[in-house]
Amino acid sequence: MRTKNVTMLPKGKKEFPKLKGxxxxxxxxxxxxxxxxxxxxxxxxxxxKYGLPKEWVEEAKRNNDKKEGKSH
Amino acid sequence: xxxxxxxxxxxKTYLTYEFYSEGxxxxxxxxxxxxxxxxxxxxxxxxxxGDVRITNGKIDDFTITDNEDMEKVLxxxxxxxxxxxxxxxxxxxxxxxxxxxxxxxxxxKINKYWKEISALFDVFxxxxxxxxxxxxxxxxxxxxAIKIKx
Numbered sequence: 273m274r275t276k277n278v279t280m281l282p283k284g285k286k287e288f289p290k291l292k293g294x295x296x297x298x299x300x301x302x303x304x305x306x307x308x309x310x311x312x313x314x315x316x317x318x319x320x321k322y323g324l325p326k327e328w329v330e331e332a333k334r335n336n337d338k339k340e341g342k343s344h
Numbered sequence: 345x346x347x348x349x350x351x352x353x354x355x356k357t358y359l360t361y362e363f364y365s366e367g368x369x370x371x372x373x374x375x376x377x378x379x380x381x382x383x384x385x386x387x388x389x390x391x392x393x394g395d396v397r398i399t400n401g402k403i404d405d406f407t408i409t410d411n412e413d414m415e416k417v418l419x420x421x422x423x424x425x426x427x428x429x430x431x432x433x434x435x436x437x438x439x440x441x442x443x444x445x446x447x448x449x450x451x452x453k454i455n456k457y458w459k460e461i462s463a464l465f466d467v468f469x470x471x472x473x474x475x476x477x478x479x480x481x482x483x484x485x486x487x488x489a490i491k492i493k494x
Contacts, residue, residue: 290346293427296353299362302377307403308392312379315390315438318470318487319383325468325476325489328436332386335434 347419347457352376358431361424367411374417375403376424378437388489389432391439393421418453426464429492440470440487447486454488455481466491 302308323329352363361376373396378389394403411417429435441447451469454461458481461467468476469485476489 291423291427292351293354295356299353299355299360301355302360302375305403307394308377311392312381312390316383322470322475328491
């Protein structure tokens with residue numbers, strides 16, 4: 273029996289776009305750049321004021337509980 | 345969402361991405377950085393995006409580059425978000441523009457590609473009176489949070 277050489281994604285599976293990224297030692301970290309630090313500080317203030325999305329917070333807590341072996 | 349985007353390079357931590365915009369103003373180095381923030385017992389990432397200034401080698405998001413490739417630049421930022429979330433699938437990413445007009449621009453692009461974005465990501469919009477709620481087209485938001493769908 274002949275089979276076609278095709279790759280099929282399972283139903284409902286997301287198809288990721290083709291990406292053009294290459295890991296390189298030329299890319300520095302930039303984590304201590306003043307612009308980055310200012311953005312992080314602004315984000316902290318916004319989250320302190322408004323909180324994070326409640327749907328995500330609930331999911332994160334459930335995941336943390338699973339990791340810690342808690343059951344409900 | 346296979347939009348035309350620039351090739352980019354990735355720091356070995358997968359937190360920093362760099363690429364060059366190419367247009368009438370020349371080659372402009374761009375940086376996308378995801379910074380882990382731990383706050384109120386939870387962890388999320390802040391997305392920063394800006395140009396590297398030739399004069400001082402620091403990042404700046406307030407200049408208007410006008411290199412006639414905005415669509416391709418934003419598609420590249422979107423590609424880095426996809427790459428990042430493949431590496432960190434549990435990550436929640438917080439993003440806002442450096443100015444209200446930049447935030448509006450990001451929202452316009454989310455609206456434009458909503459079908460493609462919503463197939464891959466859960467997106468939340470932040471509004472002053474409601475906090476974060478699931479993103480809806482044509483609402484006004486002051487920031488966004490994105491997470492890959494499970």
